[in-house]
Amino acid sequence: GAVVSQHPSWVICKSGTSVKIECRSLDFQATTMFWYRQFPKQSLMLMATSNEGSKATYEQGVEKDKFLINHASLTLSTLTVTSAHPEDSSFYICSAGGGLRETQYFGPGTRLLVL
Amino acid sequence: RKEVEQDPGPFNVPEGATVAFNCTYSNSASQSFFWYRQDCRKEPKLLMSVYSSGNEDGRFTAQLNRASQYISLLIRDSKLSDSATYLCVVNLRDAGKSTFGDGTTLTVKP
Numbered sequence: 306g307a308v309v310s311q312h313p314s315w316v317i318c319k320s321g322t323s324v325k326i327e328c329r330s331l332d333f334q335a336t337t338m339f340w341y342r343q344f345p346k347q348s349l350m351l352m353a354t355s356n357e358g359s360k361a362t363y364e365q366g367v368e369k370d371k372f373l374i375n376h377a378s379l380t381l382s383t384l385t386v387t388s389a390h391p392e393d394s395s396f397y398i399c400s401a402g403g404g405l406r407e408t409q410y411f412g413p414g415t416r417l418l419v420l
Numbered sequence: 421r422k423e424v425e426q427d428p429g430p431f432n433v434p435e436g437a438t439v440a441f442n443c444t445y446s447n448s449a450s451q452s453f454f455w456y457r458q459d460c461r462k463e464p465k466l467l468m469s470v471y472s473s474g475n476e477d478g479r480f481t482a483q484l485n486r487a488s489q490y491i492s493l494l495i496r497d498s499k500l501s502d503s504a505t506y507l508c509v510v511n512l513r514d515a516g517k518s519t520f521g522d523g524t525t526l527t528v529k530p
Contacts, residue, residue, distance in 0.1 A: 339517060348507070348522040349464065398463050408454070409518060411463040
């Protein structure tokens with residue numbers, strides 16, 4: 306299957322810090338990537354759909370000014386958590402594919418802990 | 421009502437047992453269906469796609485019932501390594517995104 310990488314895998318930061326997470330599709334071009342968040346013992350919740358060359362589409366309840374998404378190339382999407390607070394601590398996972406490709410390939414995830 | 425609902429679990433079974441999970445979806449326009457497996461503190465990984473005709477991959481069998489709007493996953497001869505959370509995923513093709521169930525946790529014990 307396709308390979309999707311994420312960086313960093315772990316982030317521990319102070320409250321108020323902005324954190325940038327990268328998602329890369331390593332062996333295919335992804336016009337669409339997805340960003341999910343997963344709290345302990347809960348399901349993946351879609352935060353936004355990242356579209357190459359255009360604005361991201363955010364799910365209801367997700368603040369676009371707090372979770373900045375940039376999909377500048379066909380292999381890279383970034384999620385920036387601005388002014389992170391402890392309640393933003395979570396497991397953030399990106400995926401590529403879906404849509405016409407249908408099968409989604411997930412990155413390994415980034416664990417964010419905001420102190 | 422959630423768009424995708426799964427058996428709440430957890431399922432605790434002995435090695436060698438057969439276990440079945442069900443998943444129901446509410447949107448009749450759903451186009452494609454998958455089972456993913458997620459190990460603790462890891463990302464989900466595709467287990468298998470689900471087709472109307474049913475499909476089998478070794479010990480795993482997935483089936484789709486469009487009329488009743490549910491999909492199922494059957495695991496035969498359970499192994500310890502099958503212990504994980506199994507996620508039911510439903511795609512609306514036009515929406516270009518997936519909806520995940522909350523997952524069913526399986527623990528296979530010696």
